[in-house]
Amino acid sequence: MIEIIIGILVLIAAMVILVSSVGILRFNNLYARMHVVTKVSSFALLLMLVAVNLLFLNIWVLIQTFIIFHVLIFLSPISAHVVAKISTLLKLYDPESKTPHEEMEEQE
DSSP: OHHHHHHHHHHHHHHHHHHHHHHHHHOOOHHHHHHIIIIIHHHHHHHHHHHHHHHHOOHHHHHHHHHHHHHHHHHHHHHHHHHHHHHHHTTOOOTTOOOHHHHHHHHO
8 A cells, every 4th residue: 555655646746847848948937947846846756755655664764755855945046046146147038038939939
């Protein structure tokens, strides 16, 4: 029974990551893309870590996954902020840029 729950959690995490990758392609705004990457990947990692904890049922694995999740929660917004700050300072972000989907529609 526990294997079914673990499989469902891993499957949901994989679907969340798939939706995140589609969101990266669909958004043309750098900041929206970073939001998708940081928030959704954190949620998917949480689901995977819960599945790992259910699989092993060990206190040491619980402690390790707890540390991994909290490091990610603290560092993910910081890294996104640094990328946004650098892209703004170096003027790498073009607000008029188009997504690959929009470019394909223009070619048709």
